[in-house]
Amino acid sequence: MKKSFVVTAVTAALFTVQAGAETTSATTSTATAPKSIRENISLNLGMLYHGPSLGHMTSSLQPDAEGKLDGAQLFESALTAAYKLDSLTKVSVAALFNYQPVMGQQVEFFNPYVKLSRNKIIDANGLTFNGGVRLYAPMTSKTRAQSFLTAVRFDESLGFQPVGSRWSAGIDGNIRAKFYNTDAAYATIDFWVGPHVDYQLNDKTSFAFSTDLVGQLARDVYSPDPYDLNAGVSYQILPNLNLNPSLTVRPTNLTLNSTQMNVFISADLL
Numbered sequence: 309m310k311k312s313f314v315v316t317a318v319t320a321a322l323f324t325v326q327a328g329a330e331t332t333s334a335t336t337s338t339a340t341a342p343k344s345i346r347e348n349i350s351l352n353l354g355m356l357y358h359g360p361s362l363g364h365m366t367s368s369l370q371p372d373a374e375g376k377l378d379g380a381q382l383f384e385s386a387l388t389a390a391y392k393l394d395s396l397t398k399v400s401v402a403a404l405f406n407y408q409p410v411m412g413q414q415v416e417f418f419n420p421y422v423k424l425s426r427n428k429i430i431d432a433n434g435l436t437f438n439g440g441v442r443l444y445a446p447m448t449s450k451t452r453a454q455s456f457l458t459a460v461r462f463d464e465s466l467g468f469q470p471v472g473s474r475w476s477a478g479i480d481g482n483i484r485a486k487f488y489n490t491d492a493a494y495a496t497i498d499f500w501v502g503p504h505v506d507y508q509l510n511d512k513t514s515f516a517f518s519t520d521l522v523g524q525l526a527r528d529v530y531s532p533d534p535y536d537l538n539a540g541v542s543y544q545i546l547p548n549l550n551l552n553p554s555l556t557v558r559p560t561n562l563t564l565n566s567t568q569m570n571v572f573i574s575a576d577l578l
Contacts, residue, residue: 348392351578355383355407357571362555363564368410373534373558375565382408397426419444419451425463438465442484455489474508497525512544516554534560540570548576 359381361371369377385407390400404418425440444459446452467478481501488494504518517539523532540554552572 349578350390350392350576352388352390353385353573353575353577354388355385355573357381357383357573359569359571361565362567362569371566371568373561373566375558375561375563380408380411382406396428397424399424417448419447419456419459421445421459421461423463434469434471436465436467438467439463454494456494457487457489459484459486461485476506476508477504478506479503495526499523499525514542516540516542516552534558538570540572550574 358370360367360369361375361377363375364371364377367377368381370379370381372378383406385405386402387405388400388402390398392398400423401420402423403420406414406416406418408414408416421442421444423440423442425438427438428436429439430437440463442459442461442463444461446456446458461482461484463480463482465478465480467476469476479501481499484498486494486496486498499522501521502518504516506517507515509515518537520536520538521532522535523530525531537557537559538554539557540552542550542552544550550573552574554570554572556568556570558566
């Protein structure tokens with residue numbers, strides 16, 4: 309089961325923008341203006357590697373929920389450019405694509421999106437709420453052939469961390485509705501909810517435990533997917549590079565063949 313990695317617990321810091329040093333009093337306003345604009349711009353590459361199962365470590369295929377080999381291993385990727393409107397609000401544009409490095413290299417592109425997001429809509433006593441909205445553009449030939457108009461997705465993230473504690477917990481989620489010009493048979497509403505618990509070991513390393521609850525509403529019929537359990541570690545290799553290996557377990561089929569290895573890589577390019 310494919311997950312939307314840009315909203316999972318291990319990817320919460322995808323678009324972090326580093327604050328620049330303060331200018332001295334000797335620097336003129338003309339000289340500081342370009343630097344101020346540059347500090348508000350970021351470019352991030354996020355790649356989630358859907359790897360092999362523990363039961364078929366040498367296979368080039370990844371497992372499905374039943375433990376069967378299904379589909380080539382690949383990197384689910386997003387190249388995102390963002391601009392900070394203020395300290396809590398930003399607008400971003402993302403190009404989405406899958407890179408398949410095995411069984412013949414392939415790249416598949418998906419509809420890009422524009423997103424407006426705001427952090428700390430609620431921020432009180434360790435409780436935070438972040439939100440955002442995405443608008444997708446019909447750029448691929450497949451979706452244009454289906455008379456796809458757009459999709460709207462609402463992202464929500466609610467978290468709680470007691471003051472002074474290394475532990476935190478939260479629940480992330482999104483709802484995406486697809487709109488078509490002619491054939492309503494393609495129209496769907498997708499749901500994703502991801503509760504998680506995290507432990508911050510030090511300033512560079514943290515552990516995350518989460519579950520994925522996914523479902524789709526199509527033609528007035530709701531179809532849930534089997535849920536996953538995920539356990540992983542996030543490690544900051546460099547100030548602009550994070551590595552997050554994890555294991556995905558299917559509780560409905562607890563076997564090595566259905567347990568999948570994944571690695572998420574997040575690199576700040578600007």
